[in-house]
Amino acid sequence: MRPILFGIVLLWIVLTVPCYAGNELSVRLVEAVQGADEQSSAGLEDVIGILKRSLASANYRLVDSCIIQLPASAEQTLGSYTIKCSGTQKNLAVTVLRHGKEVLKTANIPLQGTKPFILGGLPGKSGVMLLVFLVK
Amino acid sequence: MKQLSTGQIRELLAHRHIGMASDAESFWSDFKARAQLMNQDRPVAEPLFSVSMKRLMLATACATLIALCGGLFLFSGRETPAGNMTLNVTAVHSAVLMIEDAPSQSTIVWIVDMKAGDDDGGSA
Numbered sequence: 001m002r003p004i005l006f007g008i009v010l011l012w013i014v015l016t017v018p019c020y021a022g023n024e025l026s027v028r029l030v031e032a033v034q035g036a037d038e039q040s041s042a043g044l045e046d047v048i049g050i051l052k053r054s055l056a057s058a059n060y061r062l063v064d065s066c067i068i069q070l071p072a073s074a075e076q077t078l079g080s081y082t083i084k085c086s087g088t089q090k091n092l093a094v095t096v097l098r099h100g101k102e103v104l105k106t107a108n109i110p111l112q113g114t115k116p117f118i119l120g121g122l123p124g125k126s127g128v129m130l131l132v133f134l135v136k
Numbered sequence: 137m138k139q140l141s142t143g144q145i146r147e148l149l150a151h152r153h154i155g156m157a158s159d160a161e162s163f164w165s166d167f168k169a170r171a172q173l174m175n176q177d178r179p180v181a182e183p184l185f186s187v188s189m190k191r192l193m194l195a196t197a198c199a200t201l202i203a204l205c206g207g208l209f210l211f212s213g214r215e216t217p218a219g220n221m222t223l224n225v226t227a228v229h230s231a232v233l234m235i236e237d238a239p240s241q242s243t244i245v246w247i248v249d250m251k252a253g254d255d256d257g258g259s260a
Binding site for chain 2: 047049050053054055098101102103104105106107108109110112115116117118119120121122123
């Protein structure tokens with residue numbers, strides 16, 4: 001009987017642990033700044049390398065941020081955008097609204113480990129906006 | 137039926153030859169000679185592993201479970217970064233680009249020429 005019990009406990013641990021790999025989702029609203037004299041603001045140190053390497057803009061400015069507990073079932077406002085998140089890290093669904101109107105909806109966004117997921121091209125006041133999702 | 141008297145019985149026994157009891161050595165040699173004439177079952181060999189079927193099944197089940205757990209642990213989440221992702225852009229746009237930053241293995245989804253009303257996204 002003992003080996004079966006041990007096996008069941010082991011299976012339970014293996015199946016449940018990945019669901020709780022991270023417990024907080026950080027969402028940041030970032031503005032891409034074209035001016036070369038602008039300095040990147042604080043709070044983007046972990047993703048600034050990725051942004052500069054992959055995108056055309058010279059600098060980026062953190063506009064707003066929030067933390068959402070995982071598994072998520074929350075609605076947060078960042079700037080003029082409202083972010084609705086639901087689900088776990090593995091199957092997170094995000095809906096982005098602007099002035100209450102749905103702009104885009106995405107599901108199963110790739111949030112593997114602590115790698116950021118960046119959703120860009122959103123219109124902003126003086127430039128293009130980005131949403132940076134990162135599990136902490 | 138003819139009945140014999142005690143005297144007649146004694147007389148008959150006296151005349152009949154009754155062999156003397158043989159010694160132990162001759163007895164056993166005679167026994168072995170007779171035993172060789174009979175079919176003997178071969179001795180059954182001892183099993184290499186004296187494990188009961190129940191334990192063997194338990195061990196197999198545990199090994200299978202551990203292999204399954206190991207496989208789940210090793211291969212879960214090994215799909216491509218944006219393998220199962222779905223994206224539905226309701227605002228007006230011209231294209232959607234997906235960029236994978238190789239050094240960080242992170243994914244960037246870029247919506248090109250997106251129009252979503254007045255452009256005041258940064259204002260809180």
